[in-house]
Structure formats: C-alpha cells, structure tokens
Amino acid sequence: MDLTFSNLFFVKKEMFPQEKQLEHEEHHQRTGWVYYCTLVLGLWLIANPPTADYQVPAMVWSDVISGFLLIGLSYFALKPYKLWAQWAIVFIGVWLYIAPMVFWTEKTAGLLSGYLIGTLVIAFGIIIPRQPGIKLFAQSGPNIPGGWSYNPSSWSQRIPVLFLAWLGFFVARYMGAFQLEHIDTVWDPFFGDGTRKVLTSKVSESFPVSDALLGAFSYIMDVVFAYAGGTHRWRTMPWVVIIFGILIIPLGVVSITLVILQPVSVGYWCTLCLTSATISLIMIPFTIDEVLATLQLMRHEKKARNTSYWKTLWFGGTMDGETEEKKSPEILLEHTGRVVIEDLLRTPWNLVVIMAIGALLMLAPALLQYSGTMADNHHVTGALMITFVIIAMSEVARPLRYIFILFGIWLVASPWILGSGEGAAMWSSIASGVLVIALCFPRGKIEDKRGNYDKYII
Known part of the structure; x- marks a missing residue:
C-alpha cells in the first residue's frame, strides 16, 4: 500500500x-x-x-x-x-x-x-x-522504543505537561481579558503596577493581536497535543509528537526570552508574565524524551525500510523485537506524582548550584546597589542560566550543561566589554563566571536507558 x-x-x-x-x-x-x-x-x-x-x-x-x-x-x-x-x-x-x-x-x-x-x-x-x-x-508494535527502559509517551510523562499547560492557559487568558478590556484591573502581588504597564506597553501594543491571548492559544494547543493519541503515539502519531515538541521547546524558549527581556525593553517586571514563563520552562524537560523517541523511530524506518522521513512523520512506523510496556496497577495520578518527585531528587547537585548562582545574579543589582548596563546584563544572563539549567535537568538534555562554559566566559569578560570594569558589579560577575565554568562538568547519575542515544549523554 x-x-x-x-x-x-x-x-x-x-x-x-x-x-x-x-x-x-x-x-x-x-x-x-x-x-x-x-x-x-x-x-x-x-x-x-x-x-x-x-x-x-x-x-x-x-x-x-x-x-x-x-x-x-x-x-x-x-x-x-x-x-x-x-x-x-x-x-x-x-x-x-x-x-x-x-x-x-x-x-x-x-x-x-x-x-x-x-x-x-x-x-x-x-x-x-x-x-x-x-x-x-497505524502499524502494530511495542509501546517502549527499542533500547529504552521506559515509555516516553506514557501518561506519567504527559500529565505534568497537561496540568502546567492548563495553568498557563488560565494565567494567559486572564492577562488577555485585561488587554481586551473585559476587566479594568490586573493583579500583581510583587511589582505593584508592573503587570499593567507591561501589558499596555508599546511592545505589547505592537502585536496585531493580543500577545497574552496568543500565549493562551499556545497553551491550549499544548493541552490538545498532550491529550492526543495513546501511549504508543511516539511511533503511531509522529506528527503529533513533533508539533507538540515545537510548541513547547523552541516556542517556549522564545516566549521565556521575551519575558526575560522585559526589564530591559519595557522597564518593568510582570509577576504573571514571569509565572507564565516559568510554566513554559518547566514543561520542556517532560517533552524532550518523547521527541527523541520519535526522531529515533524516523531514523530507524529510513535505515531499515528506506521509508522517507516525510512518510513516517504522517503515517508512523514500528520497531522490531521490543517488549510491550508493563501496565502499572498503581493509581495513575499517584504514580505520576512519585515519578515527578523522583526526577526532581535525581537532579545533579551542580545544576542546583548553577541555578542558585543565576538567581543571585538576578538579585545582585538590588542587593549590591548597582544599576545601568551591568544590572541589565546580570538580569538577563541570570534568567537565561536558570532557563538552561532546568532544560539540562532532563537526562536527555544533560549535554546542554556545557553551554555554561559560554555563560561563564561572558560573565568574566562582560565588565570590560560593557565598560563597567570596577566595583561590586565587576567582582560579582567574575566570581559567578568562574564558578559556573567549574560546575558545568559533573554529569550526574543517569538512571534510564534510551537506546543508541545513551552514548551522547556525556
């Protein structure tokens, strides 16, 4: 056929x-x-x-x-x-x-x-x-990809994304209702009038549509694509997994970056915007695994059956010789909660320390009383570091931690490049840079198996 x-x-x-x-x-x-x-x-x-x-x-x-x-x-x-x-x-x-x-x-x-x-x-x-x-x-086949120790399309992997996407949708819809003037005020518990000023800024008004409702639409699409398909969709519905990955990973990073740039481009912080960005960020580690499994399937179909990537994308495929997934008798939500907690506890200590350094960098201008270009630099760099730390917490994305070498070099060099080579701003930047470079090398323990991709988790 x-x-x-x-x-x-x-x-x-x-x-x-x-x-x-x-x-x-x-x-x-x-x-x-x-x-x-x-x-x-x-x-x-x-x-x-x-x-x-x-x-x-x-x-x-x-x-x-x-x-x-x-x-x-x-x-x-x-x-x-x-x-x-x-x-x-x-x-x-x-x-x-x-x-x-x-x-x-x-x-x-x-x-x-x-x-x-x-x-x-x-x-x-x-x-x-x-x-x-x-x-x-759909072709018959296993639920667990070849060489993997778990199923990346299982509901325990997708329920956290569903919960977070719904939460993000309600936050974004609330901000969108304010932009459409359905409500007169918008709540911000930490930055006073910051959320209102961000949502009515020239940056937001430059969009042809409400940027908050655009975010709500993105979240509801995350919900749709998280729900769609069964526990073998990594091989039966590759197009769903790939679009799901695009919605959450690259688009999520872009939206996070735009929020991070708020204090530089708009001059204000927005609590609800930061909440939305955090939600987008936390969803990424739960999504990478499934995208990897689908890409492995597409490569397998190309090598084993000479099936084009385009055809496999839309009609799926199968992998031979793998066992079916063992069904857990436990309550799904209870099992999912335990999986999430176990994943958090397995986070390498060095990544936790790098995250703390990123947070301190963001707070340093207020704590050490400096402003200007270096303050903006530390706000943005610290937030980006936290972003990449959370992504690298996923075992699949663990090699991404080497990007902190570049962050470290930038932090060490930026006081002179930006013309602020003195005082607290300089020393906090240099100390953070040196620590980040040293801390990025430990890989941490890898618990699960992912076929031939394991050799790339270095």
Whole structure:
C-alpha cells in the first residue's frame, strides 16, 4: 500500500486490506457518537450571537458560519471513510480559539464561548476518537522504543505537561481579558503596577493581536497535543509528537526570552508574565524524551525500510523485537506524582548550584546597589542560566550543561566589554563566571536507558 500525504484526508475503502477495513469501521462505530456532539455544538454556535449580545459583527459571522460548517461536516464525518470532514472539524475547533483574538471581541461571552466550544470540538474531533483514520494507518508494535527502559509517551510523562499547560492557559487568558478590556484591573502581588504597564506597553501594543491571548492559544494547543493519541503515539502519531515538541521547546524558549527581556525593553517586571514563563520552562524537560523517541523511530524506518522521513512523520512506523510496556496497577495520578518527585531528587547537585548562582545574579543589582548596563546584563544572563539549567535537568538534555562554559566566559569578560570594569558589579560577575565554568562538568547519575542515544549523554 503506497500512501501519500493526501491519503490523510482522502481515502477509498478498497485501498486497504479487509482486516484494516474492519478495524477502522469498528473503531468508527464505537466513537461515531462524537459527531452527533459536534453537530449540537454547531447549533450552539449559531444560537450564541443573539443570546450573548455580540458587539463585533465579524464575531457574529464567525460563529454563525462556523456553526453551519460544523453541522454539515458532522453529517459527513459520520461516514467512516470521509476523513476530510473529520479533519475539518478539528480545524474549525482551532479557529474558534483564534477568532476572538483576531477580531478583538469586546464581550467576555464571545471569548469564553470560543474557548469552551473550541475545546469541546477538538476533544470530540481528535482526542476521543484519536487521529482520523488511525486504525487504517497505524502499524502494530511495542509501546517502549527499542533500547529504552521506559515509555516516553506514557501518561506519567504527559500529565505534568497537561496540568502546567492548563495553568498557563488560565494565567494567559486572564492577562488577555485585561488587554481586551473585559476587566479594568490586573493583579500583581510583587511589582505593584508592573503587570499593567507591561501589558499596555508599546511592545505589547505592537502585536496585531493580543500577545497574552496568543500565549493562551499556545497553551491550549499544548493541552490538545498532550491529550492526543495513546501511549504508543511516539511511533503511531509522529506528527503529533513533533508539533507538540515545537510548541513547547523552541516556542517556549522564545516566549521565556521575551519575558526575560522585559526589564530591559519595557522597564518593568510582570509577576504573571514571569509565572507564565516559568510554566513554559518547566514543561520542556517532560517533552524532550518523547521527541527523541520519535526522531529515533524516523531514523530507524529510513535505515531499515528506506521509508522517507516525510512518510513516517504522517503515517508512523514500528520497531522490531521490543517488549510491550508493563501496565502499572498503581493509581495513575499517584504514580505520576512519585515519578515527578523522583526526577526532581535525581537532579545533579551542580545544576542546583548553577541555578542558585543565576538567581543571585538576578538579585545582585538590588542587593549590591548597582544599576545601568551591568544590572541589565546580570538580569538577563541570570534568567537565561536558570532557563538552561532546568532544560539540562532532563537526562536527555544533560549535554546542554556545557553551554555554561559560554555563560561563564561572558560573565568574566562582560565588565570590560560593557565598560563597567570596577566595583561590586565587576567582582560579582567574575566570581559567578568562574564558578559556573567549574560546575558545568559533573554529569550526574543517569538512571534510564534510551537506546543508541545513551552514548551522547556525556
């Protein structure tokens, strides 16, 4: 069977062996009720504008058109081989998140209904039934990748991300509601008026949409992609894992960096922004493992079966000779909590000390009473050090700790490069730089196995 990208959306029954047809049709019969739910959600959208008193005409048209589309698409999605309709429902759900942000809706009802109905549409579209056509494309195989000692797609790995993403969403949505003027004030327990000044700064207003709601959209996409797929999705749904990784790792680092630059670019700190950045940062170590497993699978398929990376990305693959995952009889949340605590306790002592140095660097301008360029330098450098320490706490990302050699060199050299080569600012920078370089070398204990990647964890 020669599959192409278009087969994700358009398939014919006769393309697949009878066994696959039966699996797909049985799965669709079990989960087909979700499309009756999306049909009702379409009616809800159509009824929303007159009952919620929308003030933005574009939002009225968006909800009404989306509602009619959901009703029509739900009808077609009830047919098991209309994958294009099943996918289109998911895209409608994503649009419902975006519309209030694009049209700057003036009423809270439009924002809340968009997120609520969008969440339900995506849950019914791809989370409950999983990827449209998954039973047609998925190959049999193990849950644990070859050479690994654990399953990176297990719920104990994904539940912490889900919890943090939901928390980040509520924080970002609160700030977005202030930017859209749904609420008059915004809370900041540590920096007084800092959050309000940051959210109304020229930097924030330079975005064509609310930057806080853009963050909320990013978090809700994290939630969607964390929920999607089963415990073998690292090989059955590689595209989900890769997009999940992109949303959390590079985009997370970018958003963290933008927040770190606040005191330099805006002149104020924002408690809620820092909270959001911290949440984004903590999610990264829980995500790297699964992305690595998927990349290993794609490489394996290329070498073993000469399958293109593009094809494996969309249709998945398998790895031979591996055992199935042993199911834990423990309560999932209890097990997850213990796994998280064990991971924290395994953090190498030297990384904890580097994190403390980064925090002291950020506090040094206030404690040692210096300001100007060196203060900005220490604020930014200290925050970036904390960022890379938390990422390097993951065993997969442990080699990243060598980046602290560059941080150390910069801290030692920056007093002269920035023209501040005297006093407390200089000596705190030099001492921090020397310590950071010395502390980056110990690797710490590595507990788990990850196949042929283990040789790179140096």
